[in-house]
Amino acid sequence: xxxxxxxxxxxxxxxxxxxxxxxxxxxxxxxxxxxxxxxxxxxxxxxxxxxxxxxxxxxxxxxxxxxxxxxxxxxxxxxxxxxxxxxxxxxxxxxxxxxxxxxxxxxxxxxxxxxxxxxxxxxxxxxxxxxxxxxxxxxxxxxxxxxxxxxxxxxxxxxxxxxxxxxxxxxxxxxxxxxxxxxxxxxxxxxxxxxxxxxxxxxxxxxxxxxxxxxxxxxxxxxxxxxxxxxxxxxxxxxxxxxxxxxxxxxxxxxxxxxxxxxxxxxxxxxxxxxxxxxxxxxxxxxxxxxxxxxxxxxxxxxxxx
Numbered sequence: 001x002x003x004x005x006x007x008x009x010x011x012x013x014x015x016x017x018x019x020x021x022x023x024x025x026x027x028x029x030x031x032x033x034x035x036x037x038x039x040x041x042x043x044x045x046x047x048x049x050x051x052x053x054x055x056x057x058x059x060x061x062x063x064x065x066x067x068x069x070x071x072x073x074x075x076x077x078x079x080x081x082x083x084x085x086x087x088x089x090x091x092x093x094x095x096x097x098x099x100x101x102x103x104x105x106x107x108x109x110x111x112x113x114x115x116x117x118x119x120x121x122x123x124x125x126x127x128x129x130x131x132x133x134x135x136x137x138x139x140x141x142x143x144x145x146x147x148x149x150x151x152x153x154x155x156x157x158x159x160x161x162x163x164x165x166x167x168x169x170x171x172x173x174x175x176x177x178x179x180x181x182x183x184x185x186x187x188x189x190x191x192x193x194x195x196x197x198x199x200x201x202x203x204x205x206x207x208x209x210x211x212x213x214x215x216x217x218x219x220x221x222x223x224x225x226x227x228x229x230x231x232x233x234x235x236x237x238x239x240x241x242x243x244x245x246x247x248x249x250x251x252x253x254x255x256x257x258x259x260x261x262x263x264x265x266x267x268x269x270x271x272x273x274x275x276x277x278x279x280x281x282x283x284x285x286x287x288x289x290x291x292x293x294x295x296x297x298x299x300x301x302x303x304x305x306x
Contacts, residue, residue, distance in 0.1 A: 011252050011253065013140070014248075014251075014252035015245060015249045015251075015252040016140075016144060017210065017252075018251040018252055019147075019245050019248025020202075020205055020248075021202040021210070021219075021222055022202075022226045022248065024146075024147050024201050024202035025198060025199050025223055025226035026241070026244055027150045027151065027154045027198050028197065028198025028199045028202070029042050029195060030230050030240060031167070031198075032191050033230060033235055033295065033298060034167055034171045034191065034235055035170055035171050035187060035192070035295075036188060036300065036302070037081075037086070037092055037188055038299045039092075039096055039192075040096030040097055041077065041098075041099030041100055041223075042223035042226055043219055043221065043224055044096075044099035044100035044101075044102060044223070045074040045078065045099065045196060045199035045200070045203065045223070046074070046203040046222060047100075047104065047217070047218070047219045048073045048077055048107060048203065049070035049199060049203025049204055050203035051107040051203075051207070052066070052069040052070050052072070052073040053066040053067060053069060053203060053204040053214075054121040054124065054214035055069070055115075055121050055214065056068075056069035057124055057128040057129070057207075058124055062127070062128070063128055063130050063208050066208050067200075067204045067208070070200045070204035071196070071200035071204070073200065074196040074200030075193060075197065075200065077102075077103065078193055078196025079192075079196070080099065081096065081099055081192060082188065084098075086188050087185065089302075093299070100223075107216070111216075120213065123212050123213050124212045128208065130142060130143060130205075130208055130209040133145075139209075143204070143205040143209055146201065147205075150198065152237075155236075158237065163190075166182055167187060167191055170184055170297070171297055171298060173296070173297065174297050174302040178304060184304070188302075202226075203219070206218060206222070224281065225247055225278075226244070228281045229244045231294075235294065246280070247277050247280065247281075251276075254276050254277070
């Protein structure tokens with residue numbers, strides 16, 4: 001049995017492991033939403049990225065080719081979302097939901113056609129996965145450190161760079177940005193592509209670092225949880241990061257509680273434990289979404305005045 005110090009270390013490591021895809025996805029969603037584009041399709045981008053990461057890694061026997069394929073797949077969906085919402089000024093929520101449906105269906109169809117395993121990929125071997133760097137028990141692969149780095153990097157880009165200033169402005173007053181001679185569509189496309197980059201890394205992490213292959217619907221709503229973290233964090237990187245850690249901690253504790261008997265209660269039902277992160281998502285959204293002030297132009301298609 002682990003001593004208390006080891007237990008704290010293991011829970012902290014598990015928290016960071018489970019929070020990593022949420023952190024990456026939330027930072028990506030923050031770029032998109034701060035530009036005025038609602039991104040309900042984070043889940044679909046992660047799922048498609050996870051499939052291509054595992055499929056390409058299994059085919060090429062290279063984890064890095066899997067990561068590249070994951071980013072490319074997420075970027076394709078990001079471009080589709082941008083085309084629907086920015087170029088053709090469609091409903092952003094409907095476009096995001098459509099991406100989720102497309103990803104859920106195509107990953108199963110392609111997985112069955114490619115590997116004939118009911119939508120799953122073969123189990124990945126050691127060279128086809130991203131392995132721990134320093135602490136094997138902690139699972140600290142390179143994407144975990146990249147997720148931690150992404151938080152201050154996102155803050156610096158959004159708060160301290162010219163691109164970040166324009167990004168915030170286009171999410172609040174796109175007409176003023178356009179009047180200054182800056183292209184609103186191009187700014188929003190760049191934000192959506194940045195979102196695709198982070199969502200691709202998150203999907204790759206789930207498939208070839210956290211797990212050893214792809215299985216149907218393996219993201220299990222993590223894209224929606226990441227979006228909830230962005231909203232709870234009021235579209236700011238560090239509060240959103242804190243929300244992701246909270247979800248990760250709950251997930252880590254839930255894993256440790258499976259099979260544990262609680263005095264006067266007995267063994268906690270596994271179904272209740274597994275539902276805790278989703279119950280927390282509903283609680284946070286119900287309690288805080290009314291108080292969170294979104295960018296003023298979010299969800300509103302911009303049409304250039306003539």
